[in-house]
Amino acid sequence: MKKVLELTNVCKDFGKLKVLKDINLTVREGESVTIVGKSGCGKTTLLRIIASLESPSCGEVKREFQRIGYVFQEDRLIPWCTAYENLLFVCEEDEKILDVLRLVGLESFKDYKPKKLSGGMRQRLNLARAIVTNPDLILFDEPFQSLDLATKLKLIDDLRVILKRIGTTYILVTHDIREAACLSQRIYVLVGQPATIVERIDLDREISDLFDPELLHIEQKILSLERGHNR
Secondary structure (H helix, E strand, O other), X not given: OOEEEEEEEEEEEEOOEEEEEEEEEEEEOOOEEEEEOOOOOOHHHHHHHHOOOOOOOEEEEEEOOOOEEEEOOOOOOOOXXXXXXXXXXXXXXXXXXXXXXXXXXXXXXXXXXXXXXXXXHHHHXXXXXXXXXXXXXXXXXXXXXXXXXXXXXXXXXXXXXXXXXXXXXXXXXXXXHHHXXXXXXXXXXXXXXXXXXXXXXXXXXXXXXXXXXXHHHHHHXXXXXXXXXXX
């Protein structure tokens, strides 16, 4: 498969603060990848480097994609615009906008402004805005962290179906190991200060349930890596 992204020995410093060190990562077309790590370890900074919103302090980033979609932690929707109008800012094709709203289950809410939508609906609209431009790569920055458990479980389940349907390559960053296992084929574990990738975990089967027993083994492995590095 064609490479979409390749990072080689990437590091990032903010003055004297060293955030990332020797990040090596390759993502190929059609792959779903998650980067897990504790809050504040540099996951968002890594996504920003991939998206060209930050420059690495050293190392090389090869980007083989043309269009990128970005789903932020907060929805960043325009409050005085309807769901339809929020998508109109990034896409001028009426039929395409309606197709995407239908895909994420918001067709009936196209004339609603964000304040009239639930948290889960706003994140669906956030996703719709990211995919309506047909991106080659979607970046997800902890998109479920502000949601209650029931909404989160439903959205993860729906998101898995949507992403399979569109077949877009994507990278998710999260501190929630269960989210990572349910939404990706491969997990990279980011630990330390500065943070570096210490483990790659390839999932040999699809996990579609946040309470799948296999998740316990994955959690134990990742938590063991984090504890071992902090000793």
